[in-house]
Amino acid sequence: MTPPLDDIDRLMAVMAAAFDPAYGEAWTRRQVEDALVIGNCHYILVDATGAAPAPDTPAAGFSLSRTGFEEEELLLFAVAPQYRGRGLGKTMLAMLAADARGRGARRLLLEMRRGNGAEALYRQFGFTPIGLRPNYYRMHDGSRVDAITFAATIDPAND
Numbered sequence: 001m002t003p004p005l006d007d008i009d010r011l012m013a014v015m016a017a018a019f020d021p022a023y024g025e026a027w028t029r030r031q032v033e034d035a036l037v038i039g040n041c042h043y044i045l046v047d048a049t050g051a052a053p054a055p056d057t058p059a060a061g062f063s064l065s066r067t068g069f070e071e072e073e074l075l076l077f078a079v080a081p082q083y084r085g086r087g088l089g090k091t092m093l094a095m096l097a098a099d100a101r102g103r104g105a106r107r108l109l110l111e112m113r114r115g116n117g118a119e120a121l122y123r124q125f126g127f128t129p130i131g132l133r134p135n136y137y138r139m140h141d142g143s144r145v146d147a148i149t150f151a152a153t154i155d156p157a158n159d
């Protein structure tokens with residue numbers, strides 16, 4: 001089912017604010033809509049308090065993930081700059097783990113550009129590196145950066 005338009009508007013507003021254009025990581029609205037229409041992708045939106053945003057309230061953060069067999073892959077994860085450092089990222093990872101477990105996942109996966117400070121958050125949550133794609137990402141300036149794949153087990157004891 002296609003999500004309500006205002007949810008996509010709010011998600012895209014965070015996307016525009018959160019991703020540095022130098023890395024080319026932000027998705028277009030069309031990419032997000034296409035992912036959500038397929039049915040195996042899920043999103044979380046939070047406001048500045050970590051709750052689901054009320055209809056007339058902007059989002060402070062979002063995640064977009066894809067469900068696979070016993071795995072949930074985090075595709076996009078962002079908090080708008082003015083709301084960072086107050087635990088919203090941590091809150092969304094916990095929400096994602098609970099949702100993913102409800103969908104039958106036993107682990108979370110994500111791929112990260114080497115050097116992204118978000119690694120500290122992921123490691124805190126229990127993610128560990130499981131793979132490397134050398135020079136996988138091409139930066140806006142043409143340089144290349146490795147992609148690191150991380151996984152976290154989400155058995156009940158991990159919450």
Ligand SMILES: CC(C)(COP(=O)(O)OP(=O)(O)OC[C@H]1O[C@@H](n2cnc3c(N)ncnc32)[C@H](O)[C@@H]1OP(=O)(O)O)[C@@H](O)C(=O)NCCC(=O)NCCS
Binds near residue numbers: 079083087118
């Ligand atoms: C990654 C991101 C979502 C983190 O959001 P956040 O709400 O600031 O994260 P939290 O406040 O929950 O941080 C939790 C912990 O992780 C640490 N952390 C989070 N992001 C960090 C960063 N970029 N650099 C260093 N530490 C970071 C925090 O310091 C905090 O540590 P503490 O508990 O010891 O205080 C946010 O920085 C962001 O949107 N970045 C741009 C988009 C991006 O790179 N997304 C990830 C793609 S893989």
